[in-house]
Amino acid sequence: MSANTFLNRELSWLEFNRRVLEEALDPTVPLLERVKFLAIFSSNLDEFFMVRVATLKRRIHAGEPTSGPDELTAAETLAAVSARVHQLVDEQHRSFLQEIQPLLAAEGVVLLRPKDLSGDQERFLEEYFRRTVLPVVTPLAVDPGHPFPYLGNRSLCLVASIRPSAPSALPQSSLAVIHIPSQVLPRFVPLPDPYGRHVFVLLEDVIRLQLPTLYTGYDILSTHAIRVTRDADIQMRGRPVDLLTSVEESLRGRRLGTAVRLQHDADLPPEILATLLEELELQPEDLYENEGFTAFSDLLQLYSALDVPRLKDHVQPPHPVPAFDNASDMWSAIRSRDVLVHHPYQTFDAVTRFVREAAVDPKVLAIKMTLYRVSPASPIAHALHTAVENGKEVAVLVELQARFDEEANIRWARALEEVGAHVVYGLVGFKTHCKACLVVRQDTDGIRRYCHLATGNYNVRTGAIYSDLGLFTSRDSFGEDLTELFNLLTGYTRPHGFNHLLLAPTNLRDELLERIRREASRARAGRPSRIIAKMNSLVDRKLIEELYTAGQAGVQIDLIVRGICCLRPEVPGLSDNIRVISIVDRYLEHARIFFFENAGSPEYLLASADWMPRNLDRRVEIAFPVLDPALQAQVREILNIQLADTVKARRLLGDGSSVRVRTDGRPPLRSQENLWEVSGPGGIFG
Numbered sequence: 001m002s003a004n005t006f007l008n009r010e011l012s013w014l015e016f017n018r019r020v021l022e023e024a025l026d027p028t029v030p031l032l033e034r035v036k037f038l039a040i041f042s043s044n045l046d047e048f049f050m051v052r053v054a055t056l057k058r059r060i061h062a063g064e065p066t067s068g069p070d071e072l073t074a075a076e077t078l079a080a081v082s083a084r085v086h087q088l089v090d091e092q093h094r095s096f097l098q099e100i101q102p103l104l105a106a107e108g109v110v111l112l113r114p115k116d117l118s119g120d121q122e123r124f125l126e127e128y129f130r131r132t133v134l135p136v137v138t139p140l141a142v143d144p145g146h147p148f149p150y151l152g153n154r155s156l157c158l159v160a161s162i163r164p165s166a167p168s169a170l171p172q173s174s175l176a177v178i179h180i181p182s183q184v185l186p187r188f189v190p191l192p193d194p195y196g197r198h199v200f201v202l203l204e205d206v207i208r209l210q211l212p213t214l215y216t217g218y219d220i221l222s223t224h225a226i227r228v229t230r231d232a233d234i235q236m237r238g239r240p241v242d243l244l245t246s247v248e249e250s251l252r253g254r255r256l257g258t259a260v261r262l263q264h265d266a267d268l269p270p271e272i273l274a275t276l277l278e279e280l281e282l283q284p285e286d287l288y289e290n291e292g293f294t295a296f297s298d299l300l301q302l303y304s305a306l307d308v309p310r311l312k313d314h315v316q317p318p319h320p321v322p323a324f325d326n327a328s329d330m331w332s333a334i335r336s337r338d339v340l341v342h343h344p345y346q347t348f349d350a351v352t353r354f355v356r357e358a359a360v361d362p363k364v365l366a367i368k369m370t371l372y373r374v375s376p377a378s379p380i381a382h383a384l385h386t387a388v389e390n391g392k393e394v395a396v397l398v399e400l401q402a403r404f405d406e407e408a409n410i411r412w413a414r415a416l417e418e419v420g421a422h423v424v425y426g427l428v429g430f431k432t433h434c435k436a437c438l439v440v441r442q443d444t445d446g447i448r449r450y451c452h453l454a455t456g457n458y459n460v461r462t463g464a465i466y467s468d469l470g471l472f473t474s475r476d477s478f479g480e481d482l483t484e485l486f487n488l489l490t491g492y493t494r495p496h497g498f499n500h501l502l503l504a505p506t507n508l509r510d511e512l513l514e515r516i517r518r519e520a521s522r523a524r525a526g527r528p529s530r531i532i533a534k535m536n537s538l539v540d541r542k543l544i545e546e547l548y549t550a551g552q553a554g555v556q557i558d559l560i561v562r563g564i565c566c567l568r569p570e571v572p573g574l575s576d577n578i579r580v581i582s583i584v585d586r587y588l589e590h591a592r593i594f595f596f597e598n599a600g601s602p603e604y605l606l607a608s609a610d611w612m613p614r615n616l617d618r619r620v621e622i623a624f625p626v627l628d629p630a631l632q633a634q635v636r637e638i639l640n641i642q643l644a645d646t647v648k649a650r651r652l653l654g655d656g657s658s659v660r661v662r663t664d665g666r667p668p669l670r671s672q673e674n675l676w677e678v679s680g681p682g683g684i685f686g
Contacts, residue, residue, distance in 0.1 A: 003285035005548070005574060006069035007566045007656045009539055010052055010077050014084050015656055016563045017044050019584040021088060025095050031103055032311040033586070036303045037095060042296035045085065046154055046229060049261045053081065053230060054231035064356035069541040069566055082285045093291040107311060108197040109302075111188075113292075114205050122189055122209065123200060127209045128189065136184060137207060139214040148279045149177050153230040153257060156180040156295050157206055159272060160211060163219040175272065176215055180225075187298040188305060198306055198600045204294075224265040224272070225294040228280060231257035256306075263288045263295075313586050318347040318464075319680045330357055330472075331441060334450055339472040340631045342638065343456065344587060345679035348463030351470060354452055355380050358439045359387035365447070366393035366440040368486040372433055373457040374398070374412045380458050381412045388400075388419045393440075395422040397489050399432045424490050427526050427620060430505065432489060434608045434622040438482040449479025455591045455606050466590040467672070469606050471626065478624075489620070504609055509542065509624075512611070515596045515603070516546045522599045523554035530597035532639050534560040536590065538567055539612040551577035560642055561652070562589040566614075571654040579663065580652040583645055585672045593635060594623070605636050637684045638675065645671035 023029055024037035028513060059074035064482040072080070101111060111472050117125070140149045141162075150159060160176040180187075180203055188200040204225055211220045259280040264273065266289040277284070309315075321341050327333035330353060341350050356379070358364045367387050367481065374381055388394045398413040417423045426432035440447060456468030477499040485501065487493035495503070502511045516531065523529040538544065538559065544567045551557050557578045559567070569580040592607040609621035626632050642649070647670035650658040678684045 004070075005568060005571075006541070006544065007568055008070045008072055008077060008080070009068045009564055009566055010056070010081050012082065012564045012566060013048065013052070013654060014081065014088065015658060016582065017041055017048070018088060018582075019582060019650060019658065020044060021052060021092060021095075023584060024092070024100070030310075030312050031100070031107060032303055032306060032308065033227070033313055035104070035299050038092060038100070038296050039299035039303065041088075041092060042299075045089075046297060048233035049229045050153070050257075053078070054233055054258070054260050056081070057231075057258070069539075069544065070091055079285075086288065089288055093293070095617075096296070097292055103389065105264045107308070108195075109306060109308070109311075110193075110197055110199045110202050112191070112199060114209055117201070124188070124191060125206050125209060129206055129213075133181075133185065133203070133206060133210075134213075136181045137178060137214070140177045140179075141215075142177060143406070148173075150256075151177075151226075151228040151259075151280070152179070152294075153232060154227065154297075156204065156225060156227050156298075158207060158211075158223055159224040159226050159268075159276075160215075161269065161272065162218040163221060165217055165219050174218075175275065176211075176218075178207060178211075178214070180207065181293075181300060182301075184316075186301060186305070187295075188302050190305070193254050198308070200302070200305075201340055205563050222269060224268045225290065226265070226268070226276065227263040227443055228259050229261040229263075229293050230259050233257075259286075261286050261288060263290055265290055265292075265294070316345075316676050318344055318349075319676075319685070321346050321350045322681075322685065324350055324353070324444050328352055329445070331361075331474075332449065334472045334474045335443075335448070338475070338626075338628045338631055340626065340628075340634055340673070340685070341472070342634075342679055342685060343466070343468045343469045343470065343491050344464050345467075345676045346685060348460060350472075350684055351454075351458065352379050352383070352460065352465065353622055354439070354450075354472070355383040355437065355458075356386075358441075358450075359383040359390060359392065361441070363442045364392055364439055365442055366395070366438075366439075368395045368438040368482070368490075369458070370397045370399070370432055370434055370436050370489070371409065371412070371458055372399045372435065373462065374409050375461050376408045376411070378408075378412065378458075379460060381416065384416060384421060385419055388416070388421045394420075395424070395486060395490055397426055397432055397486075400425050401431050405570065416583075422490065426489060427639070430618060430620050432620040433615065434485070436482055436485060436622065438479070438486060448474055448481065450474050451478045451482050453478070453606070453622065455593075455608060457588075462588075462590075463588055466674075467587045469591045469593070469638075471606065471624065471631075475627070481624075485622070500625050500627075502605070502607075502623040504616045508607075508609060508615040508621060508623055509540065510596070512543060513546050515594075515598075516543070516550050518598065519555045520546075520550040520553040522597070523550070527599045528597050529555045529599070532560075532593075532595040532643070533557075533559045533611075534589075534591060534593040534639065534642070535610045536562050536592070537564040537610040537612050539564055539610075541566075541617060543611045547578060548575055551575050558587075558643055560639070565652055568654040568656075569652050575654070581645070581649045582652060582658060583642060583649050583671060585648040585670070587672055592623075593639060595636070595639060602632065602636075604632050604633075634684050637678070641669070641674050641678070642671045646673065 020041045024034045056074045080672045141267050156176045162176050191199040191357050193199040208223050323333045323339045437452040439450040454470035481498045481501045484495040502508045519529040538561050557582045569575050569578045594605040596603045604626040605623045607623035609615040646663045647668050649661045651661050652658050
């Protein structure tokens with residue numbers, strides 16, 4: 001197929017992030033949730049620059065050919081990315097300054113700038129600076145005796161032009177650079193307010209007011225905020241002898257990554273800007289002007305600091321899992337039947353409890369588990385620690401290369417090793433992204449294996465905000481599969497073949513291709529055919545081409561793709577039968593669900609993998625079936641509800657843009673709200 005049958009990966013991701021920004025612009029979204037979406041949009045862009053833009057720049061430097069199915073060169077893609085990001089960032093600034101900030105002020109949430117401060121407020125901040133900020137901040141100078149300082153990744157800084165107040169032996173003119181310590185001090189400094197409002201001043205403005213204290217004997221000519229983004233993609237060279245040590249060394253190198261973006265105040269003097277471009281080795285297209293505010297990702301601090309329920313989403317406490325809530329122990333509940341749990345609508349405590357009970361149950365002999373993203377205070381990792389102390393056989397695969405969670409994973413790997421757990425780091429050259437836990441227990445009728453397989457991470461924090469599915473089962477066939485899987489991951493054992501699991505990088509793509517072809521064959525024969533696939537990203541060229549072929553054969557295909565989608569839907573003659581929607585709402589859509597009609601014998605697969613080359617070729621991933629008919633009905637209802645969303649769903653068009661879903665007279669349906677409701681008593685999971 002020709003290149004114009006595919007959408008560009010990077011531009012498609014930017015369209016997803018535009019949807020995040022759209023939530024911030026939506027007046028029907030609670031005001032502080034709009035603030036949060038501004039922060040998420042900015043944080044997403046940070047990571048995009050640190051990884052994807054940095055990769056494009058490396059490819060241009062190396063003269064690499066095209067890499068995506070659309071066949072744009074890296075230089076063409078980078079130019080298009082730069083133009084689109086500038087548009088989106090301009091829209092972000094306009095919405096904050098012209099709409100959201102005035103609305104916050106009307107609700108009693110006030111952000112004051114230096115010109116707005118009263119004398120009492122200035123005195124309060126002077127004392128705050130003296131007691132709290134001054135011991136932390138480090139003033140730097142730039143002149144022939146002071147080289148230009150290193151500007152850390154995503155570090156907010158003030159750059160000031162200064163000169164002596166009177167003739168002296170001091171340098172006659174200089175730049176000053178002050179790192180804003182917002183990683184250890186609040187970015188939004190609260191001020192006392194006699195009217196009961198929530199009044200804040202930016203930390204950089206507190207420092208800006210006290211620059212004469214930091215640079216005694218100098219006049220401050222101008223002061224401006226800047227922020228550098230650097231390449232943060234870990235690049236390990238060669239075949240590591242010790243993976244843990246290699247990752248630690250790469251993490252140190254990450255801090256020194258090449259600059260890829262400079263955000264700066266719009267009125268930054270040209271001579272200072274020229275100096276920054278030279279020192280950071282950046283081009284004009286790498287510059288992004290700020291209108292009065294820098295580092296929107298810090299707005300999450302403001303969101304967390306404000307306890308104003310009327311300005312936030314209504315609370316949705318997770319529902320209990322009926323199968324476990326009414327059972328004396330988890331083991332008897334899982335023995336009686338398979339259990340499907342839908343997070344965060346149902347409590348993630350079910351997963352934590354599974355590992356905790358295994359850790360202290362005297363009948364449990366062994367626990368084997370994969371950990372991809374581990375929170376710093378992980379109760380699951382703590383439970384594994386307890387299990388070792390209680391004499392259990394514990395084997396844990398800790399993925400050290402989970403991007404931006406490497407340090408927490410390394411700490412837990414060392415902690416578990418120190419108490420005697422068998423800790424491995426996976427297969428060299430592959431990330432282990434599958435999510436599985438195997439508990440071996442001595443039941444009264446013999447040894448039984450209890451399994452948990454999931455689409456999402458064993459992480460309590462993300463378990464509360466990511467939408468994922470997890471399956472508990474004690475079926476022997478699944479126990480055999482997980483035993484084979486862990487033997488593969490911890491040793492050199494080659495699997496003899498799985499009963500149920502599909503495994504990347506060995507056969508997952510081929511099995512998916514075969515199922516798509518099977519649906520096409522059914523359609524050509526006039527038999528029932530249908531594909532519904534829900535995932536985070538769709539990039540893999542072979543799978544996209546097979547979807548095009550199946551659609552042309554008459555298969556009705558519905559795709560729920562939250563993020564990147566390189567497939568062009570609803571293009572006459574190419575993809576008439578393929579519809580793609582994306583849902584962005586309060587929870588991050590993270591589950592992977594694949595449904596195949598199979599001529600009336602439907603097949604439901606859950607998976608850890610997206611349909612991307614990295615997942616299918618360079619990661620250890622699993623897909624697994626839902627076998628219980630009652631649970632299959634639950635999964636189908638989840639898909640039906642999401643496909644019926646008319647509030648937060650957007651329909652992808654063939655040109656890569658997205659539009660609101662037509663209601664066609666239907667009442668509004670917000671799928672995440674509906675899923676929370678039906679996950680309670682009397683609902684589909686009841």
